[in-house]
Every structure is written in structure tokens, then in C-alpha cells.
Amino acid sequence: MHVGCEHGVCGACTVLLDGRTARSCCTLAVQADGAEIGTVEGLAAGSRLHPLQEAFWAHHGLQCGFCTPGILMTVQEMLADNPDPTDEEIREGLSGNICRCTGYQFIVDAVREAAAVLRADRAH
Amino acid sequence: MKPAPFEYVRARDLDHAVAVLAEHGGDAKVLAGGQSLVPLLAMRLTQPTALVDLAGIDGLAGVTDDGTHVRIGAMTRTRTVETDPLVAAAVPLLPAALRHVGHVTIRNRGTAGGSTAHADPAAELPAVLRALDAEILATGPAGSRTIPAAAFFEGFLQTALAPDEVLTALRVPKQAPATRVAVEELARRHGDFALVAVFAAVRLDPAGLVAEPGSRWPGPGTFRCGPRRPSNCSPGRPRGPPRGARRPTPSPRPPTPSTTSTPRPPTAPDRRGAHPPLPGTGRPAGREERRRMSPETAATTAAAVPVASPSTGRRSPPTSTRAGPSRTSCARTAG
Numbered sequence: 505m506h507v508g509c510e511h512g513v514c515g516a517c518t519v520l521l522d523g524r525t526a527r528s529c530c531t532l533a534v535q536a537d538g539a540e541i542g543t544v545e546g547l548a549a550g551s552r553l554h555p556l557q558e559a560f561w562a563h564h565g566l567q568c569g570f571c572t573p574g575i576l577m578t579v580q581e582m583l584a585d586n587p588d589p590t591d592e593e594i595r596e597g598l599s600g601n602i603c604r605c606t607g608y609q610f611i612v613d614a615v616r617e618a619a620a621v622l623r624a625d626r627a628h
Numbered sequence: 629m630k631p632a633p634f635e636y637v638r639a640r641d642l643d644h645a646v647a648v649l650a651e652h653g654g655d656a657k658v659l660a661g662g663q664s665l666v667p668l669l670a671m672r673l674t675q676p677t678a679l680v681d682l683a684g685i686d687g688l689a690g691v692t693d694d695g696t697h698v699r700i701g702a703m704t705r706t707r708t709v710e711t712d713p714l715v716a717a718a719v720p721l722l723p724a725a726l727r728h729v730g731h732v733t734i735r736n737r738g739t740a741g742g743s744t745a746h747a748d749p750a751a752e753l754p755a756v757l758r759a760l761d762a763e764i765l766a767t768g769p770a771g772s773r774t775i776p777a778a779a780f781f782e783g784f785l786q787t788a789l790a791p792d793e794v795l796t797a798l799r800v801p802k803q804a805p806a807t808r809v810a811v812e813e814l815a816r817r818h819g820d821f822a823l824v825a826v827f828a829a830v831r832l833d834p835a836g837l838v839a840e841p842g843s844r845w846p847g848p849g850t851f852r853c854g855p856r857r858p859s860n861c862s863p864g865r866p867r868g869p870p871r872g873a874r875r876p877t878p879s880p881r882p883p884t885p886s887t888t889s890t891p892r893p894p895t896a897p898d899r900r901g902a903h904p905p906l907p908g909t910g911r912p913a914g915r916e917e918r919r920r921m922s923p924e925t926a927a928t929t930a931a932a933v934p935v936a937s938p939s940t941g942r943r944s945p946p947t948s949t950r951a952g953p954s955r956t957s958c959a960r961t962a963g
Contacts, residue, residue, distance in 0.1 A: 530737065534638075600731030
């Protein structure tokens with residue numbers, strides 16, 4: 505796992521557990537026995553980045569990148585539940601993931617654009 | 629951060645879980661979603677000899693209609709309860725309150741039974757269960773029993789559960805149709821434990837007047853979830869300024885019990901970065917409904933749970949006179 509705070513505060517270790525986000529530091533490995541696990545490595549299709557990753561790249565939604573895997577997992581679920589979030593909903597959705605570099609504004613910009621791209625993809 | 633060594637037991641059924649708990653004589657802990665327990669293990673604030681995982685027991689998860697009540701299995705995830713249509717229709721106060729529990733990622737894993745048995749006085753679910761006079765079902769060596777919420781929560785992380793009992797389900801009374809509910813919390817950041825939380829419910833008649841002032845909800849005077857209550861934050865009267873702040877000149881008039889007339893306390897500057905106020909910030913939830921209520925009614929329908937976060941022990945510093953809560957929201961239903 506991607507080790508962050510190790511006690512359920514920072515969100516950096518967020519993964520998908522049977523399709524829903526979970527903090528791996530708050531989950532014993534034995535609890536995930538038999539479950540399907542998704543990580544940031546599963547987002548890109550080969551060398552083609554996921555629209556979320558493209559948007560984070562384009563908008564400088566990361567600097568040191570430590571929090572980014574957890575944020576991408578969180579945002580993926582957020583956009584699956586709510587494909588067209590307001591900025592306030594994006595910020596509320598990100599509130600469990602701590603980023604000490606960006607100040608969040610570029611992350612919000614990236615999520616907003618990724619949401620639009622994903623909606624357009626879905627419409628086609 | 630590594631937990632102290634412990635034995636892990638995945639219980640086959642309830643009898644197995646109870647037997648393992650009894651065998652360890654109070655040194656074992658039940659593992660449900662683990663969202664409170666696993667961090668406590670990691671910090672070695674608790675060092676049980678064994679964890680009894682309930683995840684493998686059939687029939688402990690799910691929401692069912694139980695006539696006058698909604699039955700929520702102990703292993704039902706918080707997010708499931710929050711988004712369940714039966715819960716939304718029958719007990720609207722529950723989803724309104726559960727929105728405030730941590731973050732979606734936490735609610736995906738945390739369980740209704742786990743939060744109840746953990747009995748953190750700063751948590752939403754124990755407060756709502758008490759406010760609604762819910763029942764807690766538990767199974768132990770002597771069989772099953774039903775515990776009223778008022779008798780279940782005994783204090784900070786203390787419940788009426790015996791060391792060898794397993795919480796199996798919650799039975800929550802359905803709220804009357806046309807019940808309006810509102811939940812308001814004051815927290816430094818979204819998802820943090822609330823410094824102060826208020827859960828209110830009132831039933832209105834078709835004309836929009838109070839039909840039932842919510843006698844099923846205990847008055848603030850009886851609503852006590854934690855062993856400590858900030859002296860400046862007693863329900864039923866205006867809240868004073870945060871500790872250390874300059875106290876206003878005492879008014880010759882008695883305090884008004886209505887929460888709507890309570891002046892907002894000064895709060896910290898908005899340093900939340902990614903967490904701006906939600907829509908409706910600054911506007912007390914359910915103002916229209918409360919305006920129609922007499923002060924007395926408002927006092928009996930608002931159940932306030934003033935709490936300080938035990939995880940951080942921090943409070944809003946009295947460093948600013950800027951008014952407005954750091955976070956507020958309102959959920960309502962026409963029933």
C-alpha cells in the first residue's frame with residue numbers, strides 16, 4: 505500500500521475495494537481476502553492516460569504527487585456517483601484527501617474538466 | 629505504526645463469535661468495518677488479544693422493513709444506510725445525519741453496528757439513535773436481548789454491551805409522515821468530528837403548523853451523550869462565546885430557548901482551503917419551520933449534542949470575531 509499517515513486521516517492510501525473506495529491503512533489485509541482491489545495503476549489503459557490523469561497533468565493538479573493516487577481514486581468514485589458536480593461538491597468530495605502542495609484550486613480545476621470529458625465520452 | 633500482536637478470528641456464525649469473545653474474557657474486540665478500531669490498533673490505544681471479524685457471518689447486513697421500525701443489520705455499511713430508499717422515506721433524520729460521518733470513503737467501510745458499539749459521543753449515529761428512541765439488539769451466551777438506546781450508551785466509548793455480547797442489529801422507529809428534519813454541525817473541517825451538532829425533527833400539519841412537537845425526541849436536558857458538556861454550550865439556551873473569549877455583558881432578560889435566536893459563536897478564520905461553506909451556510913437550517921414554533925416547542929424538538937473531538941481535543945480558537953459556522957447543511961423531507 506501507499507503509506508501515508510497510517511491512521512485514517514490523509515487519504516493518500518485510498519484504493520478501490522470491490523469497486524468502492526477504502527482507506528487501505530484502515531483495512532486489515534485479511535479483511536480484503538477474496539475482494540477485488542483497484543489502485544491508481546489500473547486507471548490508465550496501457551500507455552493511454554485516463555481522462556482524470558490527463559486533466560491533472562494539464563491543470564497542474566499535483567506537485568509532489570504523494571497524495572495524487574488517493575485523490576484520483578476518490579475522484580473516480582465521486583464522478584461515478586455524481587458525473588456533474590459543482591465546485592462545492594468537488595471540494596466536499598476531496599475533503600478526505602489532504603494535499604499540502606497545491607492549495608487544491610488546480611485539483612478542483614482538473615476534476616471539473618475531467619468530469620466534462622467523461623460526460624462527453626459517455627454521451628458518445 | 630503497527631498494532632500490537634493479536635489473534636484474528638473470522639467468526640463462522642454468531643455462536644462462534646460469542647464463544648471466542650467469552651473465551652478471551654473481555655480482552656477480545658469485535659471487528660466490523662474497522663474505521664475506528666483499526667486506527668486505534670495502529671496507535672496501540674487498544675491492544676486486544678483477539679479480533680473477532682463479523683464479516684463472514686451471513687445475515688448481519690441489510691436494511692429491512694420491520695413494521696413500525698426499520699431494522700438495520702449490524703454489518704450494514706454506513707454508506708448503504710445513508711443511500712437506502714427505505715431509510716430515506718421512513719427515518720429521514722438518519723441519512724441527514726449520516727452525511728456528516730467522516731467522508732464517503734469512511735462510510736463505504738464503516739458499519740451501523742460498529743459505530744453504535746464504539747459509542748463515540750462525537751459520532752452522529754449514537755446521537756440519532758438516542759434522539760429517536762431506537763433499540764439495539766445484542767446476542768450473548770444467554771441469548772438475545774433488546775436494549776433501549778437510552779440505556780445502551782453509558783458514556784465515552786462505554787455501552788451496556790457485555791464483553792461477550794455481539795451487537796446484531798438496530799431497530800429504529802419510523803418517523804411520522806410529513807416529518808421535517810434538519811441536521812446542523814459545527815466542525816473545523818468537513819468530515820471532522822463536530823464540535824457541536826444539532827439534530828431536529830418536527831411534524832407539520834398540511835397548513836405548515838406544528839402538528840407534533842416531537843415528544844418522541846428527548847428534550848435537550850435529557851440528551852447527554854458524553855461525560856462532559858461545555859459549560860457555555862448547554863442546549864436550550866443561547867450558546868456563550870468560546871472559552872477564553874470575552875463574555876458579553878449579561879442581558880437582564882432570560883435566555884430564549886429557541887435555537888433560531890441563538891447568536892452564532894465566533895469561529896476561527898476560514899482556513900479550510902478546499903472546504904468552502906456549503907450552500908446555505910449562515911442560514912440556520914429549518915428556519916421557516918422553527919419560526920412557526922413557540923420557543924418552548926423549539927426547545928423540545930431540538931436535540932443538541934455539544935461535543936469536543938476526542939481525537940484531537942481541539943476547539944475553535946477564539947481568534948476571530950468573524951461569524952458563521954465552518955460548515956452547515958440542511959436536509960429535509962416532506963415525508
